[in-house]
Amino acid sequence: MSDVRTDELMAVLCARQIHDWERLAAGANSPIPAAGVRLAQELWAPNAREAGSGDVAPFIGAKEFTQLIQRGKVDLFFFSAVQLDRHGNMNLQYVDLPDGRRRRFQGAFAAPIYYYSAKRIVMFRTEHTPRFFVDQVDYVTASAASHPRLRRHGTLTDIITPLAVLRYNPEAAGIELASVHEGHTVAEVQAATGFSLPLADGFGTTVPPSEQELEALHGPVYDSMAGLYPQFVARMRSEEKVG
Amino acid sequence: MSDVRTDELMAVLCARQIHDWERLAAGANSPIPAAGVRLAQELWAPNAREAGSGDVAPFIGAKEFTQLIQRGKVDLFFFSAVQLDRHGNMNLQYVDLPDGRRRRFQGAFAAPIYYYSAKRIVMFRTEHTPRFFVDQVDYVTASAASHPRLRRHGTLTDIITPLAVLRYNPEAAGIELASVHEGHTVAEVQAATGFSLPLADGFGTTVPPSEQELEALHGPVYDSMAGLYPQFVARMRSEEKVG
Amino acid sequence: MAELYRSLAELAELVPDGTRLCLPKQYPFALLRELVRQGRRDLDIVAAPTGNFGVDFLVAAGAVRSVEAGAIHLNEYGFALNFNRAWEAGQVRFIESSCPIIEIGLHAGSAGLSFTPVPGLIGSDILRDRPDFLVVPDPYDPEVDVVLAPSIAPDVALIHGLRADPHGNVVCSIYNDERLVAQASTTVLATVEEVREDALDVLAFDEQVIPSIYFDALAVAPRGAHPLGAHGLYEDDHAALRIYVQAAKSAETMRNYVDRVVRGTADEAEYRRLAVEELSHV
């Protein structure tokens, strides 16, 4: 498990993806992007609205959010996956085992449609390993590529990990290294990635959390999350005191 | 306007279209089929359910009933029209004027889909005239015909008027005379119809309302309608007393 | 209160000339009047799925270029007199359709699809009037034909809610198509009778909540459905509707009506005063 400082950095990086007035979805059981949403709402995006969360009344059934995203109204969706490859293909479903069998996960969920429907997809991953960043996924649940006969509202943009921010370059149809977090190196990130990572335009060091961001996180953001994510908040706050 | 005895006969004829456990729709502002529905529920179809009426909670929006009928679950739909022709084509939209202009009515409503989607369509008409029963409609809003490349759940069956019951014969793709009400003649019905009416198999005199049917109508049926159709019930009951 | 809340005039400004505008039957009539006050023109109306006073009124005020609807009428008052007159004079185009086609077309629009299959319709003259409807062999049953229709994804939807909470979650009755229309349209604007902290605490069996995430802006418009009623709050104002229907009998009397009732009132407060004095008893 990543440490508290890294989790806070990742929450801040999630928050920085969010602009005011955007519609977004962070997925259930993901405290770090959830903290990011609340942080952005607290500091610079008071009118950003997360589907079925906080002050937004719930939809009728699962289909209604699907319609919203297919209609092109969801600006940002935080996704996860089992594998992601150099071309931005994602896999939620099957991993090939050394003995030739296939390991089954839970299923494709909504990825084969949502990955094409959100305006921006941000991948969020609490471990940065070559097991996740593979050269070629074992099963393409959804593809990031654009081609002339394919209609899509958007695609993968950034991948946030404990080491770095990676970015999908649609022209090159490939994943590049956008920034490395303080305390880590390009070589370390490359070693943890199963394919070769070109440096993105504007590559640099990840801008660390500002004091204002950390204050908001430690105050109103954790306060508002204590009901839904009590263990996460307790862990973050215990470290806050000792750290 | 037809007289009270005729209205009662027509309500009874509507009722006899309904079997127990059927799903049906009688349309708003149609007291005679509405009385028919309640009469059938009272006497032989206690489990017949009319959409959005009585004990059936309302749908969300107009679309939900459309889904029910398109799904093939509506057994019987009472329809009206501006014109009906010898082939069972119906017209709700435009009538050609002698000066070559077109008179516009209100629109097609749901007929271009529902006329194909209900299992049985019963037409209900308080006047029997050659203006309604025309040789060829001026505009085909919906067609009764079947052909091999057309998928439909059902089509027009009966047309109930103050003079007679007409019936659509799908083999002949034409309208025939099923029965003539007591006090009327075939010649009279033919004269009031704008195309030639063959006699249907089993042609005869319309079976008049039974005592049981009239008692139920005068008692529980009118009682239950007094809220929604006060003028209709008052008129039916005033005649009941003097008649 | 959330920044979503704006003035009625600001809402109207979000509906430019030439907008493809979707209207369910519980009209935000105050907002329609405001559009007329602002001189809006060339609206392409999608009625969900039929139109009555709200559509006929916008046509009478010269704000409408076309209407797509299953039907247009004045409820129990019969024909849509202004619409039919404008149609006969060639001043407004009617796009032939049917209620289920509009409903399922809006659904397809809400789901980001470019088209939808539609059942029935084969043999109807509507297919002659809608060359954009295609009859093709059913890809899953090539022995039969199926009609395809383009999806409907309006630019703007206008909704009137019974109440809302301060965050912009709006309560509507379930009898009309507010929800479908909000799902299908690019921009969604609503007026509401009132804003209350407890708006969502208790619903009736025939109420629903339209989540705030659908809305781009909201305005408070008490009695905003007048001269029609707002479900469960107030009834149709038949005295005012009869004045409307009477005026609708000729182009000239209707012009006078629009001038007096709408262009002659600077805002809705004035409209309500006029309505009390002249039209009926708001």
Next chain:
Amino acid sequence: MAELYRSLAELAELVPDGTRLCLPKQYPFALLRELVRQGRRDLDIVAAPTGNFGVDFLVAAGAVRSVEAGAIHLNEYGFALNFNRAWEAGQVRFIESSCPIIEIGLHAGSAGLSFTPVPGLIGSDILRDRPDFLVVPDPYDPEVDVVLAPSIAPDVALIHGLRADPHGNVVCSIYNDERLVAQASTTVLATVEEVREDALDVLAFDEQVIPSIYFDALAVAPRGAHPLGAHGLYEDDHAALRIYVQAAKSAETMRNYVDRVVRGTADEAEYRRLAVEELSHV
């Protein structure tokens, strides 16, 4: 009470072997147990749009031939152990899909359509696993391709309601897909926690009424969602769920679990007694 109301055993008899059965996520677990007691086999499950304990349980009991789902899991307990084991052993077929495909496929089924366009999907390996999905030029924009998928119109839907009125109008939460599933399926059966005259008097903001016209038969099943919770009435019974997950770790322990908990109880009254004694605290 309306004749719609029947016994739980009678409802189960309306689901023959080989039924294409649609299950939203608020399972009528008492009815699922009754299906197992009656030895039902060869069910083709459509999970709306994902499956958890209810689907995994029917698979463990040998009642299932195939599952069509966006995903199958055991909620916070992770993988669907029984389903995954049966799938690896080739005892159950998985029909690859995705939540939005199931949702829009059910919508198409509910509207009597044979197919529906689906956005996205191009480039996904799911297209290889679903030869019945067609990639065709968009008839309204031939420069791009669109995927077509067959509609989903299940034979039977099984729903669990929070309460119902004596006429058979059922109140559900809005969080799952009971409404869509009722619209799409040929036969619709529901169990409800209780029947009350005042069931529809007041709704919470997250409740809806499914009108009685959808239902072919209803049965009263108090605590009928156990071991899962019923929204707003009782929580998931984690003691019982942990016993389930523990049993699911091997085929043999799961067989014992099914024998003891379901085949070993003559009816739901016995199940509830067993649950109190052995499983947890129903």
